[in-house]
Amino acid sequence: MADALQVKPCIKVTIDFSLKTTSPDGTVTEAPPGSCTFIYGVDVQYPSVEAALMNKKVGDRVSVYVPPEEIFGPYDPELVRELPRSDYKPERLKPGRIYREMRNRSLVEFLVRDVRDDVIVADFNRPGAGTYAEFHIEIKDICEASPKELRPSCAGGGSLQFFPNGRPVSEGAVNDSCRKSAADSA
Numbered sequence: 001m002a003d004a005l006q007v008k009p010c011i012k013v014t015i016d017f018s019l020k021t022t023s024p025d026g027t028v029t030e031a032p033p034g035s036c037t038f039i040y041g042v043d044v045q046y047p048s049v050e051a052a053l054m055n056k057k058v059g060d061r062v063s064v065y066v067p068p069e070e071i072f073g074p075y076d077p078e079l080v081r082e083l084p085r086s087d088y089k090p091e092r093l094k095p096g097r098i099y100r101e102m103r104n105r106s107l108v109e110f111l112v113r114d115v116r117d118d119v120i121v122a123d124f125n126r127p128g129a130g131t132y133a134e135f136h137i138e139i140k141d142i143c144e145a146s147p148k149e150l151r152p153s154c155a156g157g158g159s160l161q162f163f164p165n166g167r168p169v170s171e172g173a174v175n176d177s178c179r180k181s182a183a184d185s186a
Helices: 047-053 176-185
Strands: 011-022 028-040 061-066 080-084 098-103 106-115 119-123 132-144
Touching: 047 061, 047 132
Parallel strands: none
Antiparallel strands: 011 028, 011 132, 061 132, 080 119, 098 106, 106 119
């Protein structure tokens, strides 16, 4: 077992965590407690979480603030616009709903904030934009990863991630030196 989490390839970390998110409108959502095992530096994690875990050891507890920029991006009020109501299908214009329509081979998609007499208020921010997260983490185990474990583990769902880059890490993202050193130690 490793003494403390350091920047070394192929270190497997197991954590228990609780997660609370806060949306721009102040809505707080708490997820049920969870566990996650991941390969530090290989599986995609939030930079804030990785930085908070650095030099920690089994039994340590950390609280981590993850800013909107690491999750869905910041909320940009410039992306809220008034549009002519007559340009859109009226049956799809419901406040609080996502409007979707194909136009000129492109998807037009926005959140309908409000419907007025001759305009609609459309929000083109990504859903979840401006949301931040707070993790409370306890490190349960730190050890060398086996060659079989070098595939991203938390990317499979039910994990610590929102997939801030929009997709899980592929097996090809594991660097060859990590593969080699893990295979040598197995």
